[in-house]
Every structure is written in structure tokens, then in C-alpha cells.
Amino acid sequence: MSHIDFDQPVNRENTHAVKLDAREAVFGRADVLPVWVADMDFAAPQAVTDALSERARHPVYGYTMFPDSLYGAMRDWFRQRHQWSFQREWVLMAPGVVPSLNAACMAYTHLGDEVIIQPPVYPPFFSSVRQTGRQVLENPLLAEKQEDGSLYYRMNLAHLEQCAARPQAKMLVLCSPHNPIGRVWSEAELTAVLDICRRHNLVLLSDEIHCDLVFSDSHRHHMLAALARPDDQLITAIAPSKTFNIPGLGLSAMVIANSGLRQKMADVLESFHMPQSNPFSVTGFEAGYRHGGPWLDQLMDYLQANRDFVVNQVAQRLPGIKVSAPEGTYLMWLDCRALGLDDTGLKRWFVEQAGVGMNLGVSFGANGSGFMRLNIGCPRATLEQVVERIQAALGTRQ
Ligand SMILES: Cc1ncc(COP(=O)(O)O)c(C=O)c1O
The missing domain is CATH 3.90.1150.10 (Aspartate Aminotransferase, domain 1)
Structure with a gap:
């Protein structure tokens, strides 16, 4: 190239x-x-722009399905780039990761339940919980001062365990890699998070929208699902939007191996008619993962x-x-x-x-x-x- x-x-x-x-x-x-x-x-x-231009040249912009080739491009990408394989049936499409956060609060928790987040964190992590009538339970990151005076953030796992043990705590929303502090969580940190959620029966939503934006001098990104067990209560949110700079196209996916969890999410999405896509988002999504x-x-x-x-x-x-x-x-x-x-x-x-x-x-x-x-x-x-x-x-x- x-x-x-x-x-x-x-x-x-x-x-x-x-x-x-x-x-x-x-x-x-x-x-x-x-x-x-x-x-x-x-x-x-360029491959994304070309695919969109070609689609635009066809003058009918009607209701559009998610073609098999889209799922194929996404699965190939994650298998090749992240050594993570998942089945086509585990995927639910969504109009964005933020709508997925709101939907997850509705699907997996009740009014008044607590949802754990790890500030400082992307503001919709707060608003998705509050807008759906749930309560934010903060597990703040720990900031360690380095020699040059700058900060390095870690998870406070002992405090996370305490949060998870609260009877009203029902879900953890993880940001991996973490916006805004730029951590790419280590395998040990991620395994500890999985373990805590398992022991306290928490649903875990892992927002991995930044998973492809990892610097070569850092340790590699681990997809949480690749470290998880099939029966873990895990939802992985992914999208090509940050990766290929196409967030305005508004299309993302959730991968949920656990069939019970998947059905609950499907029901919520269905109730809002949210999975409706458009000719351009489908085209950009597939072209990014296939050629980007x-x-x-x-x-x-x-x-x-x-x-x-x-x-x-x-x-x-x-x-x-x-x-x-x-x-x-x-x-x-x-x-x-x-x-x-x-x-x-x-x-x-x-x-x-x-x-x-x-x-x-x-x-x-x-x-x-x-x-x-x-x-x-x-x-x-x-x-x-x-x-x-x-x-x-x-x-x-x-
Ligand atoms: C962690 C995180 N999740 C989600 C989003 C936005 O996702 P979407 O545009 O798919 O709703 C962003 C955008 O900055 C983000 O940083």
C-alpha cells in the first residue's frame, strides 16, 4: 500500500x-x-470511501439488511488481529456503543440497581446509568505518580471487590482500552476483573471500541472475551468507528456468547427498533474491517x-x-x-x-x-x- x-x-x-x-x-x-x-x-x-461512493451511485437508499459478508469481515478481523474467534450467532448489531450501554442497563438491571464504572471515564458511562434510572457506583482508578511527576493509572481491585459485593450492584461497565487515561489493561488486570464479576454474579459489559488503537511499544490489547469462559456474563461492544474514523456512520456490534444474556439484549433492542441500519453504515463497516x-x-x-x-x-x-x-x-x-x-x-x-x-x-x-x-x-x-x-x-x- x-x-x-x-x-x-x-x-x-x-x-x-x-x-x-x-x-x-x-x-x-x-x-x-x-x-x-x-x-x-x-x-x-480509501477502500471505505470507494465502497461508500459506489453505494451512493446506486440511487435507491432503501431499508438495508446486515449481509453475511459483514459478519464475515468482522469475524475475520478479530480472529486475525486479536486472536479472538466468535460465532456469527453471538452477534447483535446496534446503532452505536453508547446506545448499547443504555440498552444494557435496561436489559440486565432494574430501576435503582447499582452499575459500577471506573472514573475518570467517558461521560456516557455515567449518563447511560442515570438516564435509565439506575445508580452509578464509582470504583475510581488509582493514580500513581511516576518519576517525572506524570500519572500512571491502575484499577483499584480491592475496592472493586467491595463494590461488587454490594447487594444492589448488578453490572460493571469496563472501558478497555480506557478513555480518557489511555491504559491498555494487562492480562492480569482483566483476569482479576473477570474473576470478581464471576464471584459476585455481576454482568460485565466490556466497551472495546478503542481495541485497535494500541501503540506498538505497549503490551498488546486482550479482548476480554478471549480470556473469559463461555458461561461468563459478558457482553463485548465493538465497532470500526474509532478504528477507521467512521463514527458518523453509527453502527456497532455486541458479541454475547451467553444465550440468556443475548436474548435479553435482543428483546430490548427489538423494543426500540434500534437495529435498523442504513445502506452507508453497512457498507462502511464491512469495507473497514475487510480492507482497512x-x-x-x-x-x-x-x-x-x-x-x-x-x-x-x-x-x-x-x-x-x-x-x-x-x-x-x-x-x-x-x-x-x-x-x-x-x-x-x-x-x-x-x-x-x-x-x-x-x-x-x-x-x-x-x-x-x-x-x-x-x-x-x-x-x-x-x-x-x-x-x-x-x-x-x-x-x-x-
Ligand atoms: C469508550 C467509548 N465508548 C463509546 C464511544 C462512542 O461510541 P458510539 O459512537 O458507537 O456510540 C466512545 C467515543 O468516544 C468511547 O470513547
Whole structure:
């Protein structure tokens, strides 16, 4: 495959992109550098664009099924890339991973039950539980200070065990790899989680949407299902949306080996007519998994260089900010606590003084207070500007 130039900017203006067009509403300024929402500024793999263009050329956009070839492409991908095999019958399609989280709360828990999550974590982990009338039970990650002052996060397994033992706790939602702190959980950590859930009869939903975005200098990603037993109460949520930068197409899958759990989920999805897909999501999904591998390999090299660039630049040029290298995802977790601002002040400072639009850490949970999330899925030149602008703003503070 020919070299892909990820440095080449793609103009996303006039595409109704949330990352660009919602800036005014979210930040109060339309000119902040858009390094927030978790999509990338890169063109999707050419094979995906070609498949979508070809589909668009057929002028009837009617109700669309999930073809066998789609399941085949997905199963081949996970067998080859993740050494994980699953049966076609175990798969339920869904219009996204977030809808799947809400559906899981409804399928596997009752009103008032507790659902365990591990903050700081992707905000819909909180909202899916609350919106469905369940209660969030927090098992916060532990942050260990490293030699350079940056943080390395681990699970608090002893506390997880205590949470799991509570009579109202019915489900754990795992984020693997973890957004926003970028951990790729080790086999030992994942095995411990499975064990705790088994002993306390918890349903376990593993959101592995970032599973393909793992850096080559980290340990490899383990699909939880590949470590599990067939009768474990496990739901694995996967999607090509982050992998191939097609989240706007809105299609994901859940793999559920346990037939009882699968039926409960199927019933909830059915009740909302949620599995309805569209001609483009089906086409993009299959083309990504079938042809996107070589593109992804080049993407990961580029993202790794972006990650290393940010780590070095922050250390050299941004006093008061600390960051550690994530093991996976294209998200970086900036520790800005030494700037001495509260969260409202932090958001305002980055927007008004620096002109940089990042996600506010506290939206990922109370232990995200004082942090900001940076999206590095963009040309390096954008990150150069981010560093430039923050450095200049820091300069005016002293
Ligand atoms: C952990 C995690 N789950 C789910 C999603 C979104 O999934 P979807 O767009 O399929 O609802 C994201 C997007 O950032 C994410 O980071």
C-alpha cells in the first residue's frame, strides 16, 4: 500500500462536523483549535470511501439488511488481529456503543440497581446509568505518580471487590482500552476483573471500541472475551468507528456468547427498533474491517509519533502541565492541577487565553478535576499550534 500522508490537512468545514461546528455553542468561540470530540481529522481509508461512493451511485437508499459478508469481515478481523474467534450467532448489531450501554442497563438491571464504572471515564458511562434510572457506583482508578511527576493509572481491585459485593450492584461497565487515561489493561488486570464479576454474579459489559488503537511499544490489547469462559456474563461492544474514523456512520456490534444474556439484549433492542441500519453504515463497516488493515498500521505509526511529540513538548515547553504517554487511544490526559485554577477557570483559561478547545477533565468524573483531555487524532501541525498557543498563554501568566 502506498504511503498515506497524514500531515496533509483535510478541510472539514461545511460538513456539519460537531468538532468544528459545535465550538461556538460549547466553548463560546468558533476559533478555538478543535482538539476535543473523539473523532480524527484524517480521511478514512480509501477502500471505505470507494465502497461508500459506489453505494451512493446506486440511487435507491432503501431499508438495508446486515449481509453475511459483514459478519464475515468482522469475524475475520478479530480472529486475525486479536486472536479472538466468535460465532456469527453471538452477534447483535446496534446503532452505536453508547446506545448499547443504555440498552444494557435496561436489559440486565432494574430501576435503582447499582452499575459500577471506573472514573475518570467517558461521560456516557455515567449518563447511560442515570438516564435509565439506575445508580452509578464509582470504583475510581488509582493514580500513581511516576518519576517525572506524570500519572500512571491502575484499577483499584480491592475496592472493586467491595463494590461488587454490594447487594444492589448488578453490572460493571469496563472501558478497555480506557478513555480518557489511555491504559491498555494487562492480562492480569482483566483476569482479576473477570474473576470478581464471576464471584459476585455481576454482568460485565466490556466497551472495546478503542481495541485497535494500541501503540506498538505497549503490551498488546486482550479482548476480554478471549480470556473469559463461555458461561461468563459478558457482553463485548465493538465497532470500526474509532478504528477507521467512521463514527458518523453509527453502527456497532455486541458479541454475547451467553444465550440468556443475548436474548435479553435482543428483546430490548427489538423494543426500540434500534437495529435498523442504513445502506452507508453497512457498507462502511464491512469495507473497514475487510480492507482497512494497512491504513490502520500506518495510522498507528503516525499517532505514536504525535503522542511522543506531545509528551516531549509538554515536558520541555509547558511548565505546570504533566502528561504521560497513553498505551492506546488517540486521547491524552493533561494534568493541569499545578496551574492552580478551578475547573471553570481552567476551561475558560484554555479557551480565552490559549484558544484551545479540549474536553474538561471533570466531565469524566470528580477525579478528573484539574485535567484536560487532548485529542491527538490530527495532523502534527495542529498539535504544534496547540503547544505554541498554550506556551504563549502560560508566558503571559508569569
Ligand atoms: C469508550 C467509548 N465508548 C463509546 C464511544 C462512542 O461510541 P458510539 O459512537 O458507537 O456510540 C466512545 C467515543 O468516544 C468511547 O470513547
